[in-house]
Each structure stands twice: as structure tokens, then as C-alpha cells.
Amino acid sequence: MPNVFEKPTRVVDTAIGLLLREIVLPRIVWTNGIGDFAGTLNDSVTIRIPARTKARRRELRATGSARNIQLDNLTETKIAVELTDDVYNAVPVTDEELTLDIVNFGKQILVPQVRAVVEGLEDDIAKMIQSAPYQTTIHVGTGDGATWEAYVKARKTLNTSDVDMGERTLVGGAAWEAALLTDPQFVRYDHTGDSNNTALREAKIGRIGNTEFVTSNALREGEAYLYHKSAFIFANRAPLVPKGAVYGATRTEAGLSLRAIQDYDAMTSTDRSIVNSYAGYKAVEDPEEGFVRGVRLLLTVTFxxxxxxxxxxxxxxxxxxxxxxxxxxxxxxxxxxxxxxxxxxxxxxxxxxxxxxxxxxxxxxxxxxxxxxxxxxxxxxxxxxx
Known part of the structure; x- marks a missing residue:
């Protein structure tokens, strides 16, 4: 049977599209406002994170100076993000393998490579989330209502630090999913009549309070994190396709940017297929308060x-x-x-x-x-x- 060759662009598009059902973290961290890294010092750019500010009050129907309002300077936080890692997967394909073993190059070679790189990027985002300098860690018991009580404490912690209530996410491992599914305060999306299953496709299994819960297999089972999207920055760029590559394509989708290239080494009669991505990661610490945009929650250990x-x-x-x-x-x-x-x-x-x-x-x-x-x-x- 002859080999099936498809355009790299189509293969990369298909592979990323399939992985979007499983890859979670790149979509729930900050990727907005990241400009072009080309020609920058140390492969670094400065991006702006939405400012945090406090509400003020005045008496209704006040008179005189009591009617005056106080103006607050709204200053965005500037964060330097550096591209530090080249996350890649490279495989050789000999003439013999290409002729006798491989039926569909895209499905047998490129799709597994894309999966490897994307999972590598998500694992690195998970490490960033896990290693952030949390000021608050909440330990969660096993009794009825324990997860709800822990969520309320975590939410209060963010509120006390004036963290924006919008774009908050609770993300956790498999044990957290199991614990929440038995919590009466948890609203499952598969019980809400979502005919398009949009939330389920994005691993959002439901919400507690007014916060969506997202399951991620990249996190350890008993850990969860409640945070505002701006707590973590993920900078990601697809390298340019070199002119010497026989085939090449780049693709950006849902916060992920990848490049796939192929070339041929005549000395060894071997094709080389490479998929890679440039990435950088940063936990956001506010100038005075430190890292206050996220809270860590840990389930109790029973054995x-x-x-x-x-x-x-x-x-x-x-x-x-x-x-x-x-x-x-x-x-x-x-x-x-x-x-x-x-x-x-x-x-x-x-x-x-x-x-x-x-x-x-x-x-x-x-x-x-x-x-x-x-x-x-x-x-x-x-x-x-x-």
C-alpha cells in the first residue's frame, strides 16, 4: 500500500484540534498582550497585567465636601517574560521504514509528535502553577461540605486581596474532581442541559459558587488552585519554518503555537521530523503584596x-x-x-x-x-x- 502524504499544515491543524479536548492549562492562564519577541534582549518582552484597585464609598445624597470623590491611579503591572525553553520532539524515519512500515506519515509520525510537545508544554505550565510562592495554603478535610468550606475560604482570601472576581478558575487533579462530584454545592454541567457540551469539551465539569472547576491530569490528584487568570503567564511562539526544510508548517490554536518541519539526510538515507515550540512561564507577583492572585488547596491525606x-x-x-x-x-x-x-x-x-x-x-x-x-x-x- 502506498504511503499517504498530507500537507503538514493540515496534519498539525488536525492534531491540535484533537488535543484541545484534553489539553486544559494553556487556556486558563494569561496569554493576552504578549507581543513579538523578535530582536528583543534576552528573548524577553514586557507585558501588562490588569491592575487591581479598591472600591470606595460615599454617603448617598451627601452635601458639601462629603460629595467629593477620591481618584485612584490605575496602574497596570508590568511583567517581564522570557522565552526559556525549546520544547521539541524529533524522530528519524529511515528509507526502509518509510517504504515498508509507514502507511500514513501524518497519523503515525506527526500526530504522536504533536501530542508529545503539547503535553510537555502543559506539564511545564503545571509546574509553574505548583511552584508559585503562595501566601495561603488551605488544607481540606474529608467530611461533608469540606470542599465547599475550603472554596469559601479561598474565595475570601482572594477577595481580601482585591483580586478581580472575573476570570477566576478552580483547577484541580482527579481526587478533587471526585470530591466535588459528591458535594451538593457543586453544579455539574452535564446536568444543566448544555446541548452543545461546550464546557465538557473544555474539561470544565461544573462550578462551585460562581467559579468554574476544571480538571487537569497534569496536576497531582489531591491538589487544586483557585486563581485569577492573570496570576500566571504563558508565553509561546512557533519558530519560523526554515527555507531549507522540505515541508513545514506552523499553527496557533487556543494559546498553543507549534512548528512542524521535515528534512532529509542523504548520508544516512533518513528523514527527520521535528515538532517544537518556544515557551516561557511566569507567576505574577504584585509589586507590594507579592503573589496574591492565587490560593493553593490540598486534600487531607488518609493513607x-x-x-x-x-x-x-x-x-x-x-x-x-x-x-x-x-x-x-x-x-x-x-x-x-x-x-x-x-x-x-x-x-x-x-x-x-x-x-x-x-x-x-x-x-x-x-x-x-x-x-x-x-x-x-x-x-x-x-x-x-x-
């Missing part, structure tokens, strides 16, 4: 799981243990480890087990949740062979 749960190693060999909490967080670095038989196996503070002599030992991981809840433990059974 931990040691992986692997059992292992067999030789004497002097090692096995690294990983510990995850009930919300999917890797908490290995926050655990303490003990061995029930140090003459058979030892374990260090990082969870690295070392075989000593033939026999068995139980390794216990202990974790004290940052929420202040009860200490939780789990074990791994280690068998050491001679």
Missing part, C-alpha cells in the same frame, strides 16, 4: 502506599522505594524509613534499601501529613538472597 510493596534483591544490591499519598503525591522525601532486621537489609533516609545478608526484613515508611492529620504508615517486604 500512603509504598512502591514496590515487595522486592527481592541480592546482598549488596539496592532497591529504591517510592511513597505516594492517597492523593497521588510523591512524598518519599518527607517520610522516615526503618528496617525490622538491619542484619538482613538496611534503608537510608531517602528510601534506598541495601541488601546485607540472606533473609527477610520489613521496611516501614512513616509519613506525617502537612495537614496536621494522623501519622500514616505502609510497608515493603524485602527478601535478600545470598
Amino acid at each position: 500512603i502506599e509504598v512502591k514496590p510493596g515487595a522486592a527481592t534483591i541480592a546482598a549488596a544490591a539496592t532497591q529504591q522505594l517510592k511513597v505516594f499519598d492517597s492523593n497521588g503525591f510523591d512524598v518519599t522525601a518527607s517520610c522516615t524509613f526503618t528496617s525490622s532486621a538491619t542484619s538482613k537489609a538496611t534503608v537510608n533516609s531517602s528510601g534506598l534499601v541495601t541488601g546485607v545478608a540472606a533473609g527477610t526484613s520489613t521496611i516501614t515508611a512513616t509519613y506525617q501529613p502537612v495537614t496536621g492529620g494522623s501519622t500514616v504508615t505502609d510497608t515493603c517486604a524485602i527478601t535478600v538472597t545470598a
Whole structure:
């Protein structure tokens, strides 16, 4: 069967269109007002973020000087954003593969490449959101109404800092979705008669209060963030298509810009297919208040799981243990480890087990949740062979 070749522009358009059903974060962070990076110092541009200001009051039907209003200077926050990363995926395709193995180059090669790059961009946005210098972290219990109570506290925190009430989003991982779906204050969009399913296509599964909740698999299960869109900046540019490329295309859609190019290396009889994007990320700190446009919410930890749960190693060999909490967080670095038989196996503070002599030992991981809840433990059974 002959190979199917499609225009790169069409393939990239199709691939991004399909991914829009799954990729969430680029659409709920600030991408407005980002100008051209070409020729700028250090690949950096300065953009303007909407200003925050306070409401004032005067007595109704006041007279004299009491009728005077006070003017406030409305100053937009200027933020420098630098393109720091070239997120890419490159694959070789030999003449033999092209002739004998590949039926549709677009579907078999370009579409997986686009997916890889777009998921990489979303993962980086998630890291930006997770690592922002939050002034407020709210720990959420497991009782009835706990998620609503936490949302009210987070909303109050933003209100106290005079963060604009419009364009706020609550985004969270899978455990947060599960918790909200059982909260009577949560309004599911699939129960509201949205005939076009617009919200569902954008991963907006519903709202709590007047805030939309968006599920993102790029976030850990038990974390959520309530923030104004201007709290995070995502700068993204598609590189130009070089004149030497045999095929090339760029595409911008829903805050994502990508380039796909192909060329041929005659010395190795190999095609090279490259998809990439330039990106920069910035959490917005206001000049005086600091980072106040977002609040972090963490679900209570109810148990931990040691992986692997059992292992067999030789004497002097090692096995690294990983510990995850009930919300999917890797908490290995926050655990303490003990061995029930140090003459058979030892374990260090990082969870690295070392075989000593033939026999068995139980390794216990202990974790004290940052929420202040009860200490939780789990074990791994280690068998050491001679």
C-alpha cells in the first residue's frame, strides 16, 4: 500500500484540534498582550497585567465636601517574560521504514509528535502553577461540605486581596474532581442541559459558587488552585519554518503555537521530523503584596502506599522505594524509613534499601501529613538472597 502524504499544515491543524479536548492549562492562564519577541534582549518582552484597585464609598445624597470623590491611579503591572525553553520532539524515519512500515506519515509520525510537545508544554505550565510562592495554603478535610468550606475560604482570601472576581478558575487533579462530584454545592454541567457540551469539551465539569472547576491530569490528584487568570503567564511562539526544510508548517490554536518541519539526510538515507515550540512561564507577583492572585488547596491525606510493596534483591544490591499519598503525591522525601532486621537489609533516609545478608526484613515508611492529620504508615517486604 502506498504511503499517504498530507500537507503538514493540515496534519498539525488536525492534531491540535484533537488535543484541545484534553489539553486544559494553556487556556486558563494569561496569554493576552504578549507581543513579538523578535530582536528583543534576552528573548524577553514586557507585558501588562490588569491592575487591581479598591472600591470606595460615599454617603448617598451627601452635601458639601462629603460629595467629593477620591481618584485612584490605575496602574497596570508590568511583567517581564522570557522565552526559556525549546520544547521539541524529533524522530528519524529511515528509507526502509518509510517504504515498508509507514502507511500514513501524518497519523503515525506527526500526530504522536504533536501530542508529545503539547503535553510537555502543559506539564511545564503545571509546574509553574505548583511552584508559585503562595501566601495561603488551605488544607481540606474529608467530611461533608469540606470542599465547599475550603472554596469559601479561598474565595475570601482572594477577595481580601482585591483580586478581580472575573476570570477566576478552580483547577484541580482527579481526587478533587471526585470530591466535588459528591458535594451538593457543586453544579455539574452535564446536568444543566448544555446541548452543545461546550464546557465538557473544555474539561470544565461544573462550578462551585460562581467559579468554574476544571480538571487537569497534569496536576497531582489531591491538589487544586483557585486563581485569577492573570496570576500566571504563558508565553509561546512557533519558530519560523526554515527555507531549507522540505515541508513545514506552523499553527496557533487556543494559546498553543507549534512548528512542524521535515528534512532529509542523504548520508544516512533518513528523514527527520521535528515538532517544537518556544515557551516561557511566569507567576505574577504584585509589586507590594507579592503573589496574591492565587490560593493553593490540598486534600487531607488518609493513607500512603509504598512502591514496590515487595522486592527481592541480592546482598549488596539496592532497591529504591517510592511513597505516594492517597492523593497521588510523591512524598518519599518527607517520610522516615526503618528496617525490622538491619542484619538482613538496611534503608537510608531517602528510601534506598541495601541488601546485607540472606533473609527477610520489613521496611516501614512513616509519613506525617502537612495537614496536621494522623501519622500514616505502609510497608515493603524485602527478601535478600545470598
